[in-house]
Amino acid sequence: xxxxxxxxxxxxxxxxxxxxxxxxxxxxxxxxxxxxxxxxxxxxxxxxxxxxxxxxxxxxxxxxxxxxxxxxxxxxxxxxxxxxxxxxxxxxxxxxxxxxxxxxxxxxxxxxxxxxxxxxxxxxxxxxxxxxxxxxxxxxxxxxxxxxxxxxxxxxxxxxxxxxxxxxxxxxxxxxxxxxxxxxxxxxxxxxxxxxxxxxxxxxxxxxxxxxxxxxxxxxxxxxxxxxxxxxxxxxxxxxxxxxxxxxxxxxxxxxxxxxxxxxxxxxxxxxxxxxxxxxxxxxxxxxxxxxxxxxxxxxxxxxxxxxxxxxxxxxxxxxxxxxxxxxxxxxxxxxxxxxxxxxxxxxxxxxxxxxxxxxxxxxxxxxxxxxxxxxxxxxxxxxxxxxxxxxxxxxxxxxxxxxxxxxxxxxxxxxxxxxxxxxxxxxxxxxxxxxxxxxxxxxxxxxxxxxxxxxxxxxxxxxxxxxxxxxxxxxxxxxxxxxxxxxxxxxxxxxxxxxxxxxxxxxxxxxxxxxxxxxxxxxxxxxxxxxxxxxxxxxxxxx
Amino acid sequence: xxxxxxxxxxxxxxxxxxxxxxxxxxxxxxxxxxxxxxxxxxxxxxxxxxxxxxxxxxxxxxxxxxxxxxxxxxxxxxxxxxxxxxxxxxxxxxxxxxxxxxxxxxxxxxxxxxxxxxxxxxxxxxxxxxxxxxxxxxxxxxxxxxxxxxxxxxxxxxxxxxxxxxxxxxxxxxxxxxxxxxxxxxxxxxxxxxxxxxxxxxxxxxxxxxxxxxxxxxxxxxxxxxxxxxxxxxxxxxxxxxxxxxxxxxxxxxxxxxxxxxxxxxxxxxxxxxxxxxxxxxxxxxxxxxxxxxxxxxxxxxxxxxxxxxxxxxxxxxxxxxx
Numbered sequence: 001x002x003x004x005x006x007x008x009x010x011x012x013x014x015x016x017x018x019x020x021x022x023x024x025x026x027x028x029x030x031x032x033x034x035x036x037x038x039x040x041x042x043x044x045x046x047x048x049x050x051x052x053x054x055x056x057x058x059x060x061x062x063x064x065x066x067x068x069x070x071x072x073x074x075x076x077x078x079x080x081x082x083x084x085x086x087x088x089x090x091x092x093x094x095x096x097x098x099x100x101x102x103x104x105x106x107x108x109x110x111x112x113x114x115x116x117x118x119x120x121x122x123x124x125x126x127x128x129x130x131x132x133x134x135x136x137x138x139x140x141x142x143x144x145x146x147x148x149x150x151x152x153x154x155x156x157x158x159x160x161x162x163x164x165x166x167x168x169x170x171x172x173x174x175x176x177x178x179x180x181x182x183x184x185x186x187x188x189x190x191x192x193x194x195x196x197x198x199x200x201x202x203x204x205x206x207x208x209x210x211x212x213x214x215x216x217x218x219x220x221x222x223x224x225x226x227x228x229x230x231x232x233x234x235x236x237x238x239x240x241x242x243x244x245x246x247x248x249x250x251x252x253x254x255x256x257x258x259x260x261x262x263x264x265x266x267x268x269x270x271x272x273x274x275x276x277x278x279x280x281x282x283x284x285x286x287x288x289x290x291x292x293x294x295x296x297x298x299x300x301x302x303x304x305x306x307x308x309x310x311x312x313x314x315x316x317x318x319x320x321x322x323x324x325x326x327x328x329x330x331x332x333x334x335x336x337x338x339x340x341x342x343x344x345x346x347x348x349x350x351x352x353x354x355x356x357x358x359x360x361x362x363x364x365x366x367x368x369x370x371x372x373x374x375x376x377x378x379x380x381x382x383x384x385x386x387x388x389x390x391x392x393x394x395x396x397x398x399x400x401x402x403x404x405x406x407x408x409x410x411x412x413x414x415x416x417x418x419x420x421x422x423x424x425x426x427x428x429x430x431x432x433x434x435x436x437x438x439x440x441x442x443x444x445x446x447x448x449x450x451x452x453x454x455x456x457x458x459x460x461x462x463x464x465x466x467x468x469x470x471x472x473x474x475x476x477x478x479x480x481x482x483x484x485x486x487x488x489x490x491x492x493x494x495x496x497x498x499x500x501x502x503x504x505x506x507x508x509x510x511x512x513x514x515x516x517x518x519x520x521x522x523x524x525x526x527x528x529x530x531x532x533x534x535x536x537x538x539x540x541x542x543x544x
Numbered sequence: 545x546x547x548x549x550x551x552x553x554x555x556x557x558x559x560x561x562x563x564x565x566x567x568x569x570x571x572x573x574x575x576x577x578x579x580x581x582x583x584x585x586x587x588x589x590x591x592x593x594x595x596x597x598x599x600x601x602x603x604x605x606x607x608x609x610x611x612x613x614x615x616x617x618x619x620x621x622x623x624x625x626x627x628x629x630x631x632x633x634x635x636x637x638x639x640x641x642x643x644x645x646x647x648x649x650x651x652x653x654x655x656x657x658x659x660x661x662x663x664x665x666x667x668x669x670x671x672x673x674x675x676x677x678x679x680x681x682x683x684x685x686x687x688x689x690x691x692x693x694x695x696x697x698x699x700x701x702x703x704x705x706x707x708x709x710x711x712x713x714x715x716x717x718x719x720x721x722x723x724x725x726x727x728x729x730x731x732x733x734x735x736x737x738x739x740x741x742x743x744x745x746x747x748x749x750x751x752x753x754x755x756x757x758x759x760x761x762x763x764x765x766x767x768x769x770x771x772x773x774x775x776x777x778x779x780x781x782x783x784x785x786x787x788x789x790x791x792x793x794x795x796x797x798x799x800x801x802x803x804x805x806x807x808x809x810x811x812x813x814x815x816x817x818x819x820x821x822x823x824x825x826x827x828x829x830x831x832x833x834x835x836x837x838x839x840x841x842x843x844x845x846x847x848x849x850x851x852x853x854x855x856x857x858x859x860x861x862x863x864x865x866x867x
Contacts, residue, residue: 050769053769055768055769057765083771083772083773084771085771086768086769086770086771087769087770087771088771091769091770092766092769092770094762094765094766096762099761099762099763100762100763100766101763101766102763102767102781102784102785103763103785103860103861104781104784104785104858104859104860105780105781105784113767113770113772114770114771117770117771117772117776118771149860149861149864151860151861152864165770
């Protein structure tokens with residue numbers, strides 16, 4: 001019996017164009033062990049995960065090294081042999097359950113596919129086994145659940161069904177590819193608990209891929225840190241978290257340090273209110289999205305708006321800038337009431353509030369040069385042209401920490417962080433008093449995000465800007481925001497100084513949010529789950 | 545299951561109503577278009593030399609002197625009762641001569657479709673499975689060639705080789721009512737081959753690209769990672785999701801087979817509806833032209849409605865909504 005389920009030696013993967021994606025990576029996973037792979041995008045973690053199944057995406061090639069699964073070398077095994085092992089000895093859990101289920105077939109058909117296709121079970125046996133799995137994973141009505149189509153069940157249920165699909169062939173090792181990245185913190189906990197349960201109950205080994213060190217610390221026995229396709233550091237969970245050797249790992253560990261606040265109250269001019277939103281209501285058709293939302297932002301202040309997806313965070317931003325008209329209530333900017341519709345607002349009103357979007361890829365026109373993108377608002381609002389405009393562009397680029405020669409480049413040649421800097425420069429070009437940042441860092445890797453946050457704080461200090469900062473990342477809020485507003489289903493649950501909002505006594509929802517943020521310690525998840533079970537146990541007698 | 549029936553029945557009812565509405569609009573267009581044509585049946589039948597008096601008398605006899613709106617109302621009332629009016633040239637009821645010819649057209653189209661549709665979809669899937677390999681390239685080049693050649697050219701080439709040089713099949717596809725089924729198949733074989741060559745290429749290319757466009761979906765990668773063969777992935781996971789575009793292109797080609805065969809019918813002197821209509825146009829037999837046009841429009845609407853209903857019926861997301 002081989003003690004290693006998976007053994008990868010000197011793995012090299014190249015793109016068809018010849019760039020190296022993974023360079024000389026070694027790893028082993030013992031029976032029942034969980035190895036976490038962590039790194040930023042482009043680190044090669046997903047490529048390694050797929051390579052462990054002997055699979056390379058279109059455009060990639062495995063060019064060197066050995067991949068041994070259960071003692072069989074996948075690269076020399078041939079296509080047919082590799083396929084026999086997929087699903088039966090090693091199975092894959094993807095990031096998005098809704099995208100990984102075929103919309104044309106029932107869930108049962110897809111969960112039974114591995115055992116039936118590989119001849120492990122008859123269809124009847126596979127069905128009985130699937131119902132068993134549905135039951136043990138806590139799906140409602142396990143006997144009937146499989147008859148549903150993927151669109152007929154909730155996202156959380158589909159996530160469970162995907163787990164059932166992966167373990168249906170009784171594999172020895174599972175590959176989890178960022179299974180919680182797209183989820184809210186509150187949902188993330190449930191999925192993490194589910195993954196722990198699967199690993200524990202079925203005794204499978206796992207390769208857990210993520211960019212979030214705090215998340216992987218909850219499930220992994222050992223962690224491997226990757227960067228640019230190479231191994232940076234490998235060690236046990238405790239060692240990586242408490243005594244990282246490499247600088248890069250140290251940066252990753254420090255990233256979640258919420259006690260280190262980036263802002264001080266000294267620069268906030270509480271006397272001078274920049275924005276005042278008063279009992280705003282808004283709806284899409286007959287569906288109400290904001291109910292009596294009121295807030296104020298002072299000069300030099302950052303107000304964070306937090307809540308899970310669907311809570312109305314982005315709608316609030318759209319109402320403030322006038323892209324979506326409120327049904328009642330008022331928005332006052334620098335003591336002047338703004339028209340609900342941005343088309344009826346004067347140019348100076350529009351100039352004062354600028355927006356930085358979540359995805360710089362989408363919000364920057366790929367056909368324009370950076371100079372054009374930044375120069376347009378400067379020309380439109382500031383009336384600059386010629387040499388003055390050129391000077392302004394250079395100045396703006398310098399302000400956001402980009403070299404002068406970027407003015408002639410196009411967005412396609414920039415990295416995600418650089419693009420977001422351009423977005424910020426574009427907002428600054430209008431010379432605004434308030435910038436609304438709609439999750440500006442959620443599409444970025446942790447360390448790049450950190451740099452963007454530091455840039456925003458520096459600009460605030462230098463220019464006296466106010467920010468309305470929309471995010472679902474409470475770690476950012478605690479470091480960045482003077483005050484915080486918690487939004488739940490369009491209603492303000494709590495608003496006040498960040499420290500007060502997040503210290504007891506808290507609103508139950510705020511408490512749930514703050515508990516859901518993974519901490520940089522290994523036993524955090526167990527603690528939260530235990531505390532929850534404890535609370536339910538205490539509440540039940542009173543309910544009965 | 546009740547829900548499934550309800551959604552489908554509602555959809556069918558909706559489509560039928562819409563179809564009738566479309567046909568009504570088409571009837572107005574057809575009538576208006578034939579009314580603004582220069583000259584009318586009276587001048588056409590009587591010829592250039594007729595005196596104004598005879599033309600006037602003939603017009604009154606045909607009822608052409610009445611206002612257009614009245615004539616339209618009469619015509620529509622007749623159509624609703626299945627009466628397409630009387631041919632100006634033969635003085636026979638149009639319905640009597642249109643129906644057998646329409647049947648002939650349907651026979652030709654049906655024969656061609658029965659071979660072309662499975663052939664096109666099958667080859668399209670094979671091309672998709674072997675993307676980039678020899679089979680795929682050959683299918684691509686041949687189908688591109690077939691699309692580029694005009695249909696009458698294909699028809700004359702077929703006649704030249706199979707009828708004139710080899711003498712295997714007749715040059716003219718003459719059919720008559722008393723003819724046996726297999727004789728019919730035999731004489732129509734050349735026009736059917738010509739039709740197949742034209743429509744297969746289009747459907748093949750659409751099937752291939754519809755299947756390939758689904759392959760970038762994450763659930764396809766998931767199917768590969770479950771250890772399925774490429775063939776199984778395409779047949780079981782890609783094809784069901786590519787069905788909607790395939791169905792609509794098949795419908796388009798079926799409608800073309802019925803409506804667009806005019807050229808082929810004329811080349812092979814096949815007594816179908818298209819040839820009849822071309823004939824009527826040259827004789828200025830406007831009621832016949834109107835009748836044929838309406839029949840073609842009805843076919844087009846019916847085939848497309850059928851395709852829409854089928855697309856919904858096979859899509860679980862539309863068939864079974866969450867509630």
